[in-house]
Amino acid sequence: MSGDNTFVVVANRLPVDISVAADGTRTFSPSPGGLVTALSPVLERQQGCWVGWPGTVEEVPEPFYTDGGVLLHPVALNAHDFEAFYEGFSNATLWPLYHDLIVPPIYDREWWVSYREVNLKFAHEVAEVAAEGAIVWVQDYQLQLVPGILRQIRPDLTIGFFLHIPFPSPDLFRQLPWREEIVRGLLGADLLGFHLVSSATNFLDLTREVAGGIGSHTGQPDELEVSGQASVREVTAHITTNDNREVGVASFPISIDVDEVLGLLPTPEKVAEVRHDLGDPQTLILGVDRLDYTKGILQRLLAFEELLEAEALDASNTVLVQVATPSRERIDHYKRTRSQVEEAVGRINGRFGSLGKPVVHYHHQSLSKKALLELYSAADIMLVTPFKDGMNLVAKEYVACHGDGSGALVLSEFAGAAHELSEAFLCNPFDMESIKRQLSNAATMLQADPETAARRMNALHEQVIEHDVNLWASSFLGCLHDIHAETKH
Structure with missing residues (x-):
């Protein structure tokens, strides 16, 4: 029996954090994040x-409403679900596979089995809360089977x-023993969105190779084009499935809430503080990552x-701040990363710091949005050097804080954001000399050629x-509504 919700978002987590007091009282606070x-x-x-x-x-x-009138419908997971579905298949199988096998x-x-069962749950x-003919938007790699299951039980x-996150090349994805099931699960959707054209193309190529009976293809994904005000783009690539449905495939680069960032910018006095x-270093370098x-993080x-x-940076007037938000701390590779970082x-501070002056x-903690924006605004150089990243919103948040043309962004060429932020100092994070060269170039340009540095930052700021x-x-929703109008009426 369907509910009465005409628009449903389904994601691994609800958009609230739940706190339980000593007396058992629950309080709910909005979760941070672009989604x-x-x-x-x-x-x-x-x-x-x-x-x-x-x-x-x-x-x-029980299901409850936010102050804004949104119904939040919790899905119950037990400890085994969390360990096998979330820590296991989602983050020890899919996460490294989709990030180009940085770890096996x-x-x-x-x-x-647990991933499949949780997706079914x-x-x-969703089937219970969605109205007849509703629009459902499923989010991210934890729930890739949900579209296919919903297609079976709620074809309306x-x-x-x-x-x-990134979608890997077909050569890598084919390692997955359950590749056909994942692809068929995704093809239950009417519209598949990726950050980058390259990820969309990887998926199109994969569906040609993994299971010959999936369907045929037309078109290629293209870039999101914007002229003047924001406009809904056209989906130009489709997969026709065996049941004669068309699945649109397109790129939709995610970004940040610019108004929120600009509304929370610190005062010049706070930045100076x-x-x-x-x-009061001459050069303040910042890294903010999970x-x-x-x-x-270790490579930077x-x-x-x-x-x-090498004395290319002066330890007496240079400071690096690294915020490392705790993440998946029970997984071995994450424990090892923390230990190495x-x-x-400790070694760098022992070699180059002094007592009371690291x-x-x-x-190693989560900071509030306000505290992060203060650091972004104060930093001369932002270091964003992932080996692989679907987009990276930290880079965009930093740029949004520098509308005055100050600052410089050193950005991995393997971050999705690099495709839009081409005026950053792009580096190869696998190449230590590349990171060193671009960090040194950024520091030098800020001191020796501030006009060029400002021109580059202004171009980045305009893009964001x-x-x-x-x-x-x-x-995305404009395209999905168009599909809804075409197929349901």
Whole structure:
């Protein structure tokens, strides 16, 4: 029996964090993140529903409404689900596979069974809350089977799917023992969205190779084009499935809530205070990442160490701040990454710092949006050096904070954001000399050629301001609504 929600978002997590007091009282606070920011206004306008896991393996709350009138529908997961579906298949199988095998994926049959069962559970929850003919938008790699299951049990729905991480080349994806099931699950959608044309092309190529009976293809994905105000783009690539459905495939680069960032910018006095607290360095370098092996944190620290050793950077007036947000701390590769990063921080400070004056300020904690924006605004150079990243919104947040043309961005060429932020100092994170060279170039340009540095930052800022998260959401949903209108009426 269907519900009465005409627009449903389904994601691994609900858009709230749940806190339980000593007396058992639950309180709910909005989760940070671009996805929540982008979709909350859409859901509020349509009085929609968000289906997701509440983040706890204890008793889950009953469905409840946010202050904005959005229905939050929790999906219950037990401890085994969390370990096998989330920590296991999602983050020890799919995550490394989709990030080009930076660490070897683990192909565990029990994890796959759990992934399939949890996706089935999510799909049935969506089927219960979705109205007849509703639009459903499924989010990310944890739920790739949901579109196909929904297609079977609720063929009346219009289904979109967006992948927030890279999609690998067919040669890599074919390693996955359950590749056909994943592809068929995704092809249950009416519209598949990726950040980049390259990811969309990888998926199109894969469907030609993995299962010959999947269907035929027409067209190629193209870039999101914007002229003047934000506009809905056209989907130019399609896959025709065996049941004679057309699945649109396109790229929709996600971005940030520019208005929120600009509204929270610190005052010049606060920026000066942040720099003073860090010793008033001549050059303040910043890294902000989840503590994840894909982010290249250790490599940037080693590059910084070698520049200090060669005296290309002056340890007496240079400071590196590294914020490393805790992430998936029970998974072995994440434990190893943390150990290596913290060992490097200690060694660098022991070699080049002095008592009470470290050259690396390391914070293994989550910071508030306000505190992050203060650091972004104060930093002369932002280091964003992932080995692979679907997009990377930290780079865009930093750029949004520098509308005055100050600052410089050193960015991995393997971050999705590099395709839009071409005026950054692009580096190869696998090449230590490349990171060192671009970090040194950025520091030198800021001092010796501030006009060129400002021109580059202004170009980056214009790109981020014009291509915000609202454009991403409206573009995807506009295409999905067009498909809905064509197929349901």
